[in-house]
Amino acid sequence: EDQVTQSPEALRLQEGESSSLNCSYTVSGLRGLFWYRQDPGKGPEFLFTLYSAGEEKEKERLKATLTKKESFLHITAPKPEDSATYLCAVSNMDSNYQLIWGAGTKLIIKP
Amino acid sequence: EAGVAQSPRYKIIEKRQSVAFWCNPISGHATLYWYQQILGQGPKLLIQFQNNGVVDDSQLPKDRFSAERLKGVDSTLKIQPAKLEDSAVYLCASSLSDSPWKQYFGPGTRLTVT
Numbered sequence: 001e002d003q004v005t006q007s008p009e010a011l012r013l014q015e016g017e018s019s020s021l022n023c024s025y026t027v028s029g030l031r032g033l034f035w036y037r038q039d040p041g042k043g044p045e046f047l048f049t050l051y052s053a054g055e056e057k058e059k060e061r062l063k064a065t066l067t068k069k070e071s072f073l074h075i076t077a078p079k080p081e082d083s084a085t086y087l088c089a090v091s092n093m094d095s096n097y098q099l100i101w102g103a104g105t106k107l108i109i110k111p
Numbered sequence: 112e113a114g115v116a117q118s119p120r121y122k123i124i125e126k127r128q129s130v131a132f133w134c135n136p137i138s139g140h141a142t143l144y145w146y147q148q149i150l151g152q153g154p155k156l157l158i159q160f161q162n163n164g165v166v167d168d169s170q171l172p173k174d175r176f177s178a179e180r181l182k183g184v185d186s187t188l189k190i191q192p193a194k195l196e197d198s199a200v201y202l203c204a205s206s207l208s209d210s211p212w213k214q215y216f217g218p219g220t221r222l223t224v225t
Contacts, residue, residue, distance in 0.1 A: 004153070034212055043115070043202050043216025044154070087153055097211035098167060101153030 002027045004102035006088050012108045013078055021073040021105045023088030031091040033071050034099065035064050038085045047086075078109045113137065115217035117203050123223045129191035132220045136184070136205030142166075144214060145178055145188050146202040154202055160186065161208070193224045 003026045013019055025033065032051050036044035048057040050066040057064045061082060063074045073086055085106045089099040116135040124130050136143050141162050146154035157176065159166040162183040171178070175194070180186040190197055200221050204214040 032212055042218055043204065044214075045216070046213050049212055089153070091212060096159075096166060098156055098159065099154075099212070099214075101155070103151060103153050 002090065002092055002100050004088055004090055004100055006086075006102035006105050008105060009103070010106040010108070012110065013075075015079060015109055015111050016077050018074070018076045018078070020075070021086055021107070023071040023073070023102055024069060025071070025088075025090045027090050027092045027100070029093035031093050031095070031097065033066055034089045034091070035071070035073055036087040036089065038087055038104065044087055075107070078107075080109045080111050083107055083109045115203055115205055115215055117201075117217035117220055119220055120218065121221050121223075123225065124193055126195055126224050127192040129189065130193055130222065131190075132188045132201050132203075132222075134186045134188070134203030134217060136186070136203070137215055139207070140205035140215070141183070141208045142206045142211055143180055143186050144204040144206075145186070146204065148200045148202055148219070150199070157188070190222075193222075195224050198222055198224045 005024045007022045034049050035047040038044040048064040053068045055066050061076050065072050085104040087104045088102045091097045118133050143160045145157040148154045157171045158168040158178045160180040163180045178188045200219040202216050202219045204216045206214045
């Protein structure tokens with residue numbers, strides 16, 4: 001069964017303190033791995049797509065990387081506005097890009 | 112460009128009552144999705160439309176949930192009768208046909224069943 005597990009459930013950092021969020025996945029054949037950001041009271045917002053091991057994508061203070069079993073979302077020198085829940089999702093080769101979602105990591109950046 | 116619109120934003124009903132949610136996707140987006148997100152969990156796909164046809168409704172509890180997409184644009188999701196475990200946020204999303212992984216979400220409807 002395809003599955004996505006994210007860790008930690010919650011992460012509190014001081015402003016400027018870099019860290020990483022983990023997304024472990026089990027899928028029969030990976031079509032793609034996707035990172036989304038969700039702010040309270042809002043729907044998820046697309047961040048990145050990763051397709052193959054070794055691939056990296058960057059956007060401002062965020063960098064996503066992919067291996068054959070997991071993905072990391074690295075946050076460099078975060079700011080309070082980076083506080084949100086970060087969701088990871090995968091799609092397998094057999095589906096029409098139907099996404100299987102993890103439960104998310106709630107990131108809190110304290111000023 | 113305008114985003115995905117959903118209404119109502121909040122709804123409180125008693126169990127066994129019925130409720131309907133409305134979604135207007137981004138103009139030109141052929142694919143529309145309804146998700147259920149329970150607090151502390153990721154979204155769970157309920158139904159996916161391509162234009163006005165159903166692509167996948169395998170996780171839709173069809174004994175109580177129904178959805179339609181009128182003329183391939185707006186969509187309505189209905190629950191009848193509601194159960195306590197239906198309390199969740201119902202998210203609507205849309206995407207272009209050639210980039211289904213890049214989904215644009217509405218703000219959701221928070222449903223509380225008492």
